[in-house]
Amino acid sequence: MNTLRTMSRDSKLPRLEMQMLWRHVLQVPRSWLIAHDTDPLANTAIVRFRELEARRLAGEPMAYIVGYREFMEYEFLVSPAVLIPRPETELLVETGLDYLKGKRSPRVLDLGTGSGAVAVSIALRCPGATVVATDLSSAALEVARTNARLLGAQVDFLQGGWYDALAGRKDFDLIVSNPPYIAAADSHLKEGDLRFEPVTALTDGSDGLSALRVIIEGAAGRLLAGGALFVEHGWDQSQDVRQLLQSTGFKRVASAPDLAGIDRVTGGIYN
Structure with missing residues (x-):
């Protein structure tokens, strides 16, 4: 038996x-x-x-097999069309939420939303916010919209590459993004869970900084004065990201470490 x-x-x-x-x-x-x-x-x-x-x-990731992953105490549906939400990305959400404290009706933009984990979590934790999220992948947006509906979050999802999806929308108080930041030559792309995840959500096909450059350089035209940009990046990229932010006019630029003590989120205020 x-x-x-x-x-x-x-x-x-x-x-x-x-x-x-x-x-x-x-x-x-x-x-x-x-x-x-x-x-x-x-x-x-x-x-x-x-x-x-x-x-x-x-070797297939457990999240793809069972179809979900917990993030910020919420259960998000996932599929091979989206990156699996990771604990370190919760730092991006928490950093953004800390910045939004005390702001009435803030406007938030999440670039490259994937499963919608970041955008939906911010919308749920800051219900007064207007949250817009973009992604180039229609399959990813389908997953994100489903997650927003199941969790009861109000998010406006738009399809397109980074800022191109916005069709002129601007005046955001906060921009957040977890873009592809692994260099194309990084051997980790052929190891573990990464072998099964969408490659365009992992690597920019270049040095790992090209998507971050586009996001940082384009943020100035989308943020209100005093607005903030926070991005997740690789374990060895914090200095490069800080320099990119400073050279683009951001002030109070700083990095925050994840639970392993590695600088994982960097951002600043645009004046």
Whole structure:
């Protein structure tokens, strides 16, 4: 008789990943797995688990297999059309929200929204804000719109490359972005989860700074006086990003470290 207990002995997955897959297959909470680990399993459930197990053992990200990832305490749907939201990107949201404190009806722009995690999280945490989000990918925008609808967030999604999607819209209080910043020659693109994620969301196809240059240089024409720009970047790019901001006229330029102590978000105020 196949039970969760006997199946766990045969699985090559780490225990937590195995539990995540069983919760997904059976649509039950973790507590149910513990209380029913000796119950017989239906053959259809076993077949489905084995299919998902094989995908995970082949290296496919767990988020794509189960179809969601938690971010800022919200559950976001994800697909191979979008980058998987990561904990370090929560720093970008938190930094933006800190800047918005005390502002009435601020206007916020999220460039390259992907799953919508950043834009939707800001809209939910700052309900008085008007949030606009852009992305070049129609498939990504479909995921983002679904997330906004399911989570009850008001976000205006526009398709197009960076500022080109805005059709003249400007006067934003805050611009945020987590653009592709991995250099095209970086070997990490061929490792781990990155192998399965959309390459255009990971690398600019160049030195890792070209998208950041476009965003920083174009921000001046879109921000109100005293508006802020914050961008996420690579572990070794903070100095380059600070220089780009300063050379474009931004003041109070500073970087913020992630939980690992690595400068991950850099921004400034445009006067």
